[in-house]
């Protein structure tokens with residue numbers, strides 16, 4: 001039985017910062033960001049968006065038109081959680097009017113959370129073939145103003161429906177995983193912003209990639225139509241891509257490079273969205289490469305600090321082109337409003353300063369989208 005991604009959608013806030021403006025404000029050569037990190041822009045979340053509203057806005061399209069009683073599992077993957085106890089998935093369930101018979105919970109392992117959710121959902125569907133799972137990967141990446149990580153922030157969410165006989169891609173069970181306790185990036189409970197041992201985290205990402213990729217190609221064919229990566233920023237994914245190219249058939253390198261470039265296009269404009277980053281790359285490739293075809297095998301490297309590396313493959317299925325709403329995704333990126341540095345810094349402060357028990361948030365987001373309204377009696381609205 002084929003199990004995998006039946007529907008997929010992406011949502012990002014309506015605001016972005018041009019990284020040339022950030023470079024100027026921080027007295028950095030813009031080429032460091034544009035060429036050195038290979039990033040162009042980053043989406044910025046206003047105070048009326050949080051990980052739940054981002055996920056709900058991504059998910060509303062994927063649940064539209066399906067029999068909601070079929071959704072037996074809801075997994076909310078994030079490292080931008082809004083509560084230490086209660087799962088964000090329960091808000092999703094209410095906002096999207098999903099069935100109350102569903103198992104509903106949150107999952108965490110840094111950026112690996114989205115893949116952990118995907119693998120768990122596939123296992124669930126394999127044992128409950130008549131059911132579907134909704135998974136969301138949703139994050140607001142924050143390192144802080146004037147930090148080395150600032151340029152690698154971003155905000156957005158990807159939602160997927162996982163089912164048997166999927167329209168988009170079947171997930172193979174060929175994962176090669178390596179996990180180990182390391183301190184490359186983390187966010188203790190008392191911190192609003194992540195702490196990164198930046199250069200060490202880069203080394204570890206590449207080291208984990210080499211470990212799982214070599215193990216994978218020792219056991220499986222390396223007949224990839226494309227290679228996709230977790231993209232904290234595009235240059236690091238490109239370094240991993242080059243390592244992979246040394247180990248596979250040289251005749252495929254040119255095609256793989258063209259597809260790699262298409263796969264990072266949206267990530268270069270949105271920034272790091274942690275759990276959702278690799279699935280944004282998948283969307284970026286599918287909506288921009290008309291030459292992909294049914295049966296193509298894509299290799300994916302998922303990485304979450306802390307750390308877990310997982311290399312696995314997926315196979316494109318019958319209706320993968322028709323099942324993604326390319327127009328809406330492209331327009332969403334285009335319609336974002338560019339922020340000045342002053343506006344961005346104000347947004348950043350407002351996002352991180354929501355401490356009050358009673359607060360009403362000024363609304364900045366399109367009225368048709370789900371929005372965070374504030375807190376009443378310690379309850380988020």
Ligand code: HMG
Pocket residue numbers: 029031032033035036037079109110111112148149150151152184185196197198199201202205230231232233235236272274303304305306
């Ligand atoms: P930095 O130390 O300011 O940058 O921070 P740098 O000095 O290392 O320079 C970056 C690159 O720009 C270098 O290229 C420079 O040579 C180049 P490289 O040598 O690496 O190829 N450069 C220039 N190029 C052209 N013109 C110039 C110029 N100047 C320099 N004028 C760092 C960079 C990524 C460390 C920082 O932004 C950071 O700490 N980011 C956050 C951590 C991160 O993203 N780590 C990635 C791996 S961990 C991961 O992926 C997990 C994560 O997503 C979290 C999770 O799992 O939840 C982060």
